[in-house]
Amino acid sequence: MNLGYFMALLLGATFFINVWMVLFNRTDFDPLFWNLLLAWIPLGFACAAHWVLSTSRTMHGRGIIALILAAGWLFFYPNTVYILTDFLHLSDLNFHHSEPEETGGDATLYAMDGRAWNSFFTIAFSAGIGLAISVISLYLMHGHVQKRFHTISGWLFVAVVQALCGIGVYLGRFIRFNTWDILREPFTILAVTINSIDRFMIYFTGGFTLIGLFSYLFFYTATRMTKSK
Secondary structure, three states: OHHHHHHHHHHHHHHHHHHHHHHHOOHHHHHHHHHHHHHHHHHHHHHHHHHHOOOOOOOHHHHHHHHHHHHHHHHHHOOHHHHHHHHHHHHHHHEOOOOHHHHOOOOOOOOOOOHHHHHHHHHOOOOOOHHHHHHOOOOOOOHHHHHHHOOHHHHHHHHHHHHHHHHHHHHHHHHOOOOHHHHHOHHHHHHHHHHHHHHHHHHHHHHHHHHHHHHHHHHHHHHHHHHHH
């Protein structure tokens, strides 16, 4: 995988959406700036771990350094797909005519509200960047796990990471924990997570696990097909 190529695309896309938000004065979506910033952090950890494990330079404690970087990647990884939950903010906007007669008998049922659709495009573009960061950083980590152990272990790693990511998104959106709380209150988070287990939590985390898995499988398959040519 040409990491430099993907990084350039991601940087360009991130720059574009930030300019978009500034030009259209998306003050009510300021959290997206921070969510995108947090989404970039795990990619930084993944790239650092990839370099440590791939470089030919002599490095004392290579394994420990890589393990620390991998832990940092895992802590921040849920932030990559958390942006998807920002779609809920669209519920306050009007995308359709409130009354049928407002259409004047026309077949068009959806309002052409620039503000509403701009919010939709802003969140969709940001969520797409988050998903891209998610699959690329996981691809880097998956490759090293698979190389270190074997194929089955590599895919178990992918499945467990996606499940933990789903739990992380749930805790962030509903319990309102953030990544730093894992370091400050690890046992509290563990206790709250266990106590929060119910049908909805399983449903929600399962949904994000599947989104993450299928997104990664599409990306992984595409990279395999490219290499086989």
